[in-house]
Amino acid sequence: MNPGLRSNSPGVLGSVSRFWHKSYAPDYLGFALLFTGYIVVQFLVEPFHRMFSLSDLRISFPHAEVERVPLSLDFVYALFIPLIFIIVYNTTRGASTHKHHVAILGLAIAMILASFLTDVVKNAVGRPRPDLLARCKPKPGTPHDILVGIDVCTEASHHTLHDGWRSFPSGHSSFSFAGLGYLSLFLAGQMRIFAHGAHQGIGEHTEKLVRGDLVRALLCLAPLLGATMIAISRCQDYRHDVYDVCIGGLLGWTVTYWSYRRYWPRLGSSRCDEPYAGPPAAQDSGRYDRVRDEEEGVGLGQNVGSELHQLR
Template sequence: MTPNRGSPSREASGFLPALARFWKRSHAPDYLGFLVLLFGYILIILFVEPFHRMFVIDDLRIMYPHAEVERVSVLMNFVYALFIPLGIMIAYNTMTKASRHKHEVTYLCFAVALVTASFLTDVIKNAVGRPRPDLIARCMPQEDTPAGVLVTSDVCTETEHHRLHDGWRSFPSGHSSFAFAGLGFLSLFFAGQLHVFRHEAGGRDLSRALVCLVPLLGAALIAISRCEDYRHDVYDVCVGSLLGYTVAYWSYRRHWPRLTARDCDEPYPYPGSDTKPSWTRLRDEEEGGTSRGNIR
């Protein structure tokens, strides 16, 4: 029997229609967006210099010593906020025999959170151009620089380019935003997997909640270390932390249901697919496990 022309089983053939179907029924737009953000972030690092705010050489807020050795270096921040969370999620998904779709969504959302937080942080850093607490130690002003008046970076004698210009990238803290994007996402992931906010599913178990708090504690310690190294003040660190965690939550919720949802441990199905076996995407007002039919 020949299907009707209007039947959904008949789809246009050819390369372009096939490409359009692939685009609509896969996470290809997310991968493209990730690459665009990553490319933009790399360009910012390589070619963009921050706005240089004027400063006063006897301002005590920017006269802290410059720490040559950081408590948490950039490399170690990658280890703590990227490689360790990624390894933990891979191990968990492997041990629980997660579907290929769940593997893909987990790592894709995680990567998008990290690169988005990094991109936004650096855009804001360079636009604001706030001096770091150790700016004077970096700048090494000329001896005849007058005190008590605003001066520009022209008075600096430091010749090492990155050391000097990085002194105007204080707000917000990049370490903090990256740490809370990566470790914050790991916390959200485990909150969903362990049903921490589903009381009828064992969410009152404190041990489960503590598992989710450990990554946040780690991120907080990384953020605090930036104040101890005099790279940032509390304001920089708090805003960076909030930015990173907000981006982590945004990226997580794009592909995962609310943490109070019945199936919060499973991601939404592929785009263009309404349901999958034993799972139905519910409206937000129904994700708490109460359908309209049960309301009297």
């Protein structure tokens, strides 16, 4: 049955259908499912335990009892700082409730999706951390030149031991690039670092690059530098190697860009500082009021949406 027909039907079913299609209910349901999946994977799923050798120098590094960026600080740097900054920025700029809403919702979805995917891959791959032997504390007399399993380990702490097989990819890296990467994209859009101006009249157009000054551009890059330093700290603590943190950072950046673009135009758009109208606009149009990239005159320096506005 056509969704539009269902949304126009009377009764409770019709009300639910209209609410579903004209609100962000699907996004919140998806967030809830991802959060539930993350909790299940985090606390109920154990990683695959690859076999290892006591003579493998790649897993012979010491176990750092005090981390440079513990998990609590990673939450502060990658989640709370971007969240507070976005709220304060939008408030001081007099942003609409819709802009506040989608800016926070996009960040939240990026963070939970990056965390969920990271933990799923961690447990499936089961790659030993560089400090595995220090965590494992093998039994005396364990052979050095053959492959052995987790059964030779004497570590009593369940989390300390099993977390030794969650090296790939780096969770700190994916989490920090998801949160601070989203903040970087948000700043670039609000400051219009890459925005293109559009036409000067009906039937004619010019292309003008509204390039932000270097200071503002560097400000947009600052969150990415912070994410990079968090990732580097994981190598310094011997929790991960360079491969782990690079893939983790790439995963976090990919997820956050995907989440950002669901709610915001491309950074080269002349309207990059304002989010898409989204489901609330469906009350009038019957669909998402999303201006597609090709409708913004990609390659023409022309914003078709603005031109249509002038014709009204």
